[in-house]
Amino acid sequence: MEGVKIVTIGGGSSYTPELIEGFIKRYQALPVREIWLVDIEEGREKLETVGNLAKRMVKKSGLPIDIHLTLDRREALVDADFVTTQIRVGQLKARGLDEQIPLKHGLLGQETNGAGGMFKAFRTIPVILEITRDMKELCPEAWLINFSNPAGMVTEACLRYGQIKKVIGLCNVPIHMEMDIAKLLDVPKEDVWVRFGGLNHLVYALQIFLKGKDVTEQVLELSTDPEKGMAMTMKNIMPVSYEREFIKALGVLPCPYHSYYYRKDEQLKEELVQLKEGAVRALKVQEIEKELFALYQNEDLDIKPPQLEQRGGAYYSDAACSLIESIYTDKRDIQTVDTRNNGTIAGIPDDSAIECSCVITGEGPVPLNIGHLPVAVNGLVQEIKSFERMTVEAAVTGDRDKALLALSINPLTTSDKVAKAVIEELMEAHKDYLPQFNR
Numbered sequence: 309m310e311g312v313k314i315v316t317i318g319g320g321s322s323y324t325p326e327l328i329e330g331f332i333k334r335y336q337a338l339p340v341r342e343i344w345l346v347d348i349e350e351g352r353e354k355l356e357t358v359g360n361l362a363k364r365m366v367k368k369s370g371l372p373i374d375i376h377l378t379l380d381r382r383e384a385l386v387d388a389d390f391v392t393t394q395i396r397v398g399q400l401k402a403r404g405l406d407e408q409i410p411l412k413h414g415l416l417g418q419e420t421n422g423a424g425g426m427f428k429a430f431r432t433i434p435v436i437l438e439i440t441r442d443m444k445e446l447c448p449e450a451w452l453i454n455f456s457n458p459a460g461m462v463t464e465a466c467l468r469y470g471q472i473k474k475v476i477g478l479c480n481v482p483i484h485m486e487m488d489i490a491k492l493l494d495v496p497k498e499d500v501w502v503r504f505g506g507l508n509h510l511v512y513a514l515q516i517f518l519k520g521k522d523v524t525e526q527v528l529e530l531s532t533d534p535e536k537g538m539a540m541t542m543k544n545i546m547p548v549s550y551e552r553e554f555i556k557a558l559g560v561l562p563c564p565y566h567s568y569y570y571r572k573d574e575q576l577k578e579e580l581v582q583l584k585e586g587a588v589r590a591l592k593v594q595e596i597e598k599e600l601f602a603l604y605q606n607e608d609l610d611i612k613p614p615q616l617e618q619r620g621g622a623y624y625s626d627a628a629c630s631l632i633e634s635i636y637t638d639k640r641d642i643q644t645v646d647t648r649n650n651g652t653i654a655g656i657p658d659d660s661a662i663e664c665s666c667v668i669t670g671e672g673p674v675p676l677n678i679g680h681l682p683v684a685v686n687g688l689v690q691e692i693k694s695f696e697r698m699t700v701e702a703a704v705t706g707d708r709d710k711a712l713l714a715l716s717i718n719p720l721t722t723s724d725k726v727a728k729a730v731i732e733e734l735m736e737a738h739k740d741y742l743p744q745f746n747r
Contacts, residue, residue, distance in 0.1 A: 311341025312636060315384045315447075317439060318394035318456065319345025319377070320354035322600045323625050325612040327392070328362045330629030332369045338633040344376045344384035350399070352379065357604045364610040381442060388447040390632050393439060393454045394625075397431035398741045400597065404590035405737045411583045413730045415720060416576050419590070420458040420509050421568050422720035423727075426699050426711070427734045429461040431741045433703040436462050440470035451635060451672070453478060453628050460508025463646040463661035465700045476673060477646025477661060478631060479508050480623045481563050484542060489516060489561075492530040493523065504644045504665050505653060505678040506563075510692050511644070511663045512685055513561035514678070528555050541567075544589050546578045558684055569688060569719060631668060638670035647673045654680045656693055691719055706744030708735075 316327060324345065331340045345362065347355040359377040366373045378384050385391065396403070406424030407417035418424050436454065443450055452470075454462050455478040463477030482504050490497040495518060503515040516524045530536050532552040541547040541564045548567045555561070568575050582588045596615075603613045627643070634641055642665050649662045652675040656662060666673035681689060698714035701707065708731070715727040739746060 311339045312389045312632075313342045313344070313387060314340055314632070315344045315346060315388040315391045315450075316394065317346045317381060317384075317391065318351075318396065320347040320351040320356075320358050321394045321396075322354075322358070322597050322604075322616065323394060324358045325361055325365065325604070326616060326623075326625035327628060328365050328375075329612045330626045331373070332365065332371060334629055334633050335369075335371050335373075338629070338636050340373050342374045342376065344378060344388070346378055346381050346384045349379060354601065355379075357601055360607075361604045361609060364607075365612070368610040381439070382446060385442050385446040385450075388443075388450045389636075391439070391443060391447070391450050391452050392628055392632075393436060393452065393456050395432065395435060395456045397428075397435055398738060400590055400594050402431065402738060402741065403428070403593070404588065405734065407579075407588045407590050408583060409733050409737060410730050411576075411579055411588075413726055413733075414576070414722065415726065415730060416568055416572070417579060417583075417588065418568065421565060422718055423715055423730050423734065425458045425461070426695075426715055426718075427738060429458050429465075429699050430703045430711070430745070431738060432456055432458075432462055433465040433700065434744055437465060437469055437471075437704070440466060440472050440475070444471040448472065450474065451476065451632075453631060455479070455625075455628060458508065460510075460646055460661055460663065461696050461699055461703075463508070464696050465703065467648050467659055467661055468700065469704050474672060476631065477508060477663075478627055479511075479644075479646065479663065480627055481509060481542070481565065482511060482644035482663075483623045483627055485513060485561070485563060488541075489513070489527055492527060492536055493518060501642070502644075502665075503676065504663065505681065506663055506685070506689055507692055507696070508646050508661070508663045509563065509565040510689060511563050512681075513563075516561065524559075524561075528559070528561060531555060531561060544593075546575060548574065559682055560685060572720065634668035635670060635672065640667055640669055642666065642676070643668050643673075645673050647675060650675065652676075653678045653689075655686065655690065660693060660697070688719070691717070703744070706746075708745060711745075 363375045410417040410423040451474040459477040466475040490500045501517045502513045505514050506512045516527045534549045545564045548571050646661050646663045649656045649660050650658050665676045695718045702710035716724040721727050
């Protein structure tokens with residue numbers, strides 16, 4: 309049977325309409341015949357709501373795409389060509405705990421960085437590895453496109469412990485950065501090309517080109533303007549404008565998440581205020597989700613609503629569609645993804661996941677070589693990679709000592725004593741989703 313079969317695990321996500329829109333608009337190049345939206349029993353209601361909207365969107369398009377909804381992952385995976393994963397184990401309630409518990413101990417609480425990111429990895433990695441086992445059996449030639457956070461650590465786990473080789477992690481941060489850079493320069497996004505390198509949520513714009521001309525220094529200067537520079541952020545991160553001298557000396561453009569490391573005190577102060585006011589990001593996202601699902605239930609709605617862009621993960625799904633199209637058509641364009649290092653960045657193991665600009669071919673991503681990162685950024689990248697490696701090992705083995713080691717070496721942690729207290733409280737809070745630590 310001709311056409312492409314897509315399976316989306318976590319199909320009840322609020323982001324799914326963006327994914328459906330992406331496949332519809334790319335149909336001529338990427339003839340999708342089936343989209344299977346998969347979720348678990350706890351997500352049944354959301355799956356049905358999002359699935360019905362997806363069906364209305366396809367009907368409006370007039371395209372011969374079949375939408376299937378199921379709670380049976382294995383049924384969906386048979387003979388799939390591409391599998392996308394956008395899961396949140398423990399749902400948004402778990403994210404709230406990830407953010408609030410570290411803050412109570414004076415540590416930054418965030419869903420992909422520090423203690424919060426570590427525990428999201430602990431809950432997510434075992435499930436993703438189970439998916440790779442099912443894929444090896446049911447669709448061994450399929451590509452796994454993961455945008456479940458923390459995407460870098462999930463990709464690291466798949467590369468080291470997964471049952472399949474065709475794995476790519478995806479993040480929307482580079483896309484947001486390119487859009488923001490285009491705004492700084494007041495030019496169309498299509499005129500800007502950025503060479504990225506680093507790790508997920510720790511990626512740097514190493515070189516920036518405007519119609520082939522290197523404008524890195526100009527963008528670095530603009531990014532420190534107190535007015536314009538505030539555009540360089542995400543909806544879920546407090547905006548900062550760095551000191552001009554610091555960015556000039558750094559020589560590369562940090563991503564929004566770097567403010568957790570370069571502006572620790574400000575970020576912590578802001579999040580402690582949010583904690584006190586009962587306004588941490590997870591609670592805001594819950595309100596946005598309620599609004600979105602209320603919209604999705606409207607039987608007259610047959611498009612992706614613009615309110616979806618209020619979610620910090622906007623453009624994830626569109627990036628996934630672009631990536632799938634490029635693999636399917638052997639397009640050989642350049643996109644930024646999380647993939648196996650294989651010597652791309654000096655000093656990082658070949659089997660580790662990095663985030664960098666890659667040529668996307670029919671055989672997958674081919675990284676553009678980076679070599680040695682600038683000395684000023686290499687130390688932080690190596691430090692976070694060590695944290696990621698230890699976190700993945702702890703997630704796979706259920707070793708609590710390695711969990712303590714991982715959090716203690718993270719630069720956002722003040723001491724091993726504090727790390728131990730935070731881990732104990734988070735382990736208890738998430739025990740229903742951490743079977744590997746409760747054996």
